[in-house]
Amino acid sequence: MSIASNIKILRESVPSEIKIVAVSKFHSTDEIMEAYEAGQRIFGESRVQELVQKSDQLPKDIEWHFIGGLQRNKVKQIAPFISLIHSVDSERLMREIEKQAATNSRTISCLLQIHVAEEDTKSGFTPNECLQFLSDGAWEECPHIKFIGIMGMATFTDDTEKVRNEFNRLRQLFEKVKTDYFAGDSDFKEISMGMTSDYPIAIEEGSTMIRVGTKIFGER
C-alpha cells in the first residue's frame, strides 16, 4: 500500500471533524511529500532537530505539531513556526514557550499533556497535578500561549478495556478542566488521543485529534 492510499483509507474511515496528525518522525521528506500531495497538511514530529530540518525543506503551508518531550533549551528553535505543542507538562516549559513566543510576536497553541498510562516512561501531568497547575494560575500570566485542550497516551497493551478506561479518564479530565477553567473559551476543545494501535477506541471515547504514524508511513 502506498502512503497516499493509506491516508485516503484512514481519512475515509474517520469522522470528518476529527483532525489527523500524520506522525512523520524518522520518515523522509520524500515520504512526507507523498502524504502532502495526497492532501495531508498536519504533520507531527517528536525531535526538534529533525523537525527544523524538515520544515526548512518542505512547503510552508504545512501545520507542524510537536508531539514529544520538549527540552526548554530547544523551544527557541521551533517557536518561529510551530502550530501546536502537544506536550506541555511543567510550569518551567510553559514559561519558556511564553518567552520564545513573545520574542517571535506569536501566540503558540498548546495542549496540556496528561499521564494516565501505566508505564512510567510516559511523561505528562497526572490528572491531579494538572488541576493543581491550573489552580496555581501561572498559565494566566502567559498571553502568548493559548491552551486549546489536552493530550494523552494509553498504556501499550492488548487489553482494550484498559485502553478504553484510560481514554475515558482523559475525556473526563478534559470535561472538568473545560468546566472549571475554560467554560467561556470556544477554542479549548481538543482531546489529542489515539495512535495507530488504538485510535478507533480513542475516537469512541471522545478524541478530536488522532496522531497516526505507522498506519500511514509504515514501520519506522
Ligand SMILES: *Cc1c(COP(=O)(O)O)cnc(C)c1O
Ligand atoms: C510516535 C508517536 C505517535 C504515532 O505512533 P504510531 O504508533 O506510529 O501511530 C503518536 N503520538 C506520539 C506522542 C508519538 O511519539
